[in-house]
Structure formats: structure tokens, C-alpha cells
């Protein structure tokens with residue numbers, strides 16, 4: 001098996017309280033409570049673990065030991081799996097990147113119909129090569145924060161139709177960067193979104209994207 005796990009049950013069926021099956025919910029059930037007060041520390045430990053894995057050259061014995069520890073952690077989490085809408089990872093709006101472990105951690109400093117401004121710091125595990133960020137992770141940050149600008153503009157969830165990132169200069173790791181996104185033009189359900197990523201005064205990348213506002217109940 002390469003590239004994706006095929007032996008996992010990822011699908012959690014909808015219930016009456018969570019009638020989302022087959023769809024992309026129009027609202028996100030955000031929270032500052034699920035997972036408890038130390039949930040952010042858990043996410044941070046996971047990110048730190050990924051940083052270490054990216055740069056470690058472990059002995060085979062240490063690999064055996066860590067696999068065994070991870071199997072124990074995974075068995076613990078197997079007992080508390082829920083659906084994507086109620087998992088704190090992605091819905092904890094009080095945490096960087098809503099506690100979403102898959103996103104580069106960002107902190108929104110301003111957001112509204114006019115756009116979003118956030119600080120973002122690519123972690124050591126976001127390495128592309130030669131000590132700088134992988135372009136795909138830069139695109140991920142733009143997708144999420146571009147999508148957020150679109151969502152705030154229409155007060156509803158939007159989907160990416162296209163996303164063009166121009167890489168203007170290298171994007172450093174472990175450095176607070178400034179990411180801005182805004183809706184430049186709206187044409188009914190089409191939101192033309194622009195964005196920039198800066199390291200101080202230096203432009204690292206910019207964004208040209210189209211997001212489509214979903215119709216109610218649209219998958």
C-alpha cells in the first residue's frame with residue numbers, strides 16, 4: 001500500500017443530529033470547548049512530533065519502540081472517533097488554524113467581509129527542500145484562508161474551483177509570515193479571490209483563485 005491507507009474506516013455515518021451525509025455543511029459547528037482546555041497542546045505536540053520525524057535519523061531499535069508507542073496512542077484515539085463536523089481538529093476556532101493538524105498553523109488577526117489577515121508560520125515538517133517551505137503547503141495555506149475570505153464575504157461555505165499560486169521568492173520555515181486574502185470581485189456565486197504572503201516587506205507568493213458559494217445542501 002502506497003500513498004494512502006486503504007485499511008481504515010474513515011466514513012462516519014450521519015445521524016439525525018448530524019444530517020450531513022453526502023454534503024458539505026453550510027455551517028461549521030465551531031467550538032472553543034471540545035477536546036478540553038489542553039487540546040491545543042495536544043495538537044502542538046503532534047506538530048512537534050512531525051518536525052522531529054522529518055529531521056530524525058533513528059536507529060532500527062528506536063523505530064521499533066516508537067511504532068509500539070504510536071500503536072498505543074492510536075488505540076486510545078480509536079475509542080473516541082467522531083465525525084468531521086464535531087472533531088475539535090478543524091472546529092476549535094480559538095486555536096491556530098482551528099486546531100486542524102493538517103494546516104500550517106495560522107492565527108487570524110483580522111477577518112470579515114473585507115478579507116482576512118493572518119500570521120502563518122510554516123513548521124520544520126513543511127520542508128520542501130533546501131531549508132524552505134514546500135510549495136504545496138503554501139497553496140494549502142492560501143486555499144484555507146482564501147476559502148475563509150470567500151466564506152466571510154457570502155456568510156456561507158465556498159468551494160475552490162481553481163487556485164493559482166505564483167511563487168515570487170522563497171518561503172522560509174519557522175518564521176512568522178503575513179498572509180492576506182480578500183474577495184476582489186463577486187459575480188453571483190463566483191468569488192474571485194486574491195491573496196499575498198509576505199516575509200516582512202518581501203513578497204513570497206501571491207494568489208489568484210475562484211471560489212464558488214455552495215447552494216444550500218450542495219455536496
Ligand SMILES: CCCCCCCCCCCC(=O)SCCNC(=O)CCNC(=O)[C@H](O)C(C)(C)COP(=O)(O)OP(=O)(O)OC[C@H]1O[C@@H](n2cnc3c(N)ncnc32)[C@H](O)[C@@H]1OP(=O)(O)O
Nearest residue numbers: 028030093143144147148151158159160161162190210212
Ligand atoms: C470558522 C469557519 C471558517 C471556514 C473556512 C474554511 C475554508 C476552507 C476552504 C477549503 C476549500 C476547499 O479546499 S474545497 C475542496 C477543493 N475543491 C473542490 O473539490 C471542488 C470540486 N468542484 C466542484 O465541486 C464544483 O465544480 C464546484 C462546486 C466548484 C462548482 O460546481 P457547481 O456548484 O455545480 O457550479 P457550476 O455551475 O459548475 O459553476 C458555477 C459558475 O462558476 C464557473 N466555474 C466553475 N468552475 C470553474 C473553473 N474551474 N474555472 C472557471 N470558472 C468556473 C462556471 O462556469 C459557472 O459560471 P457561470 O455560468 O455561472 O458564469
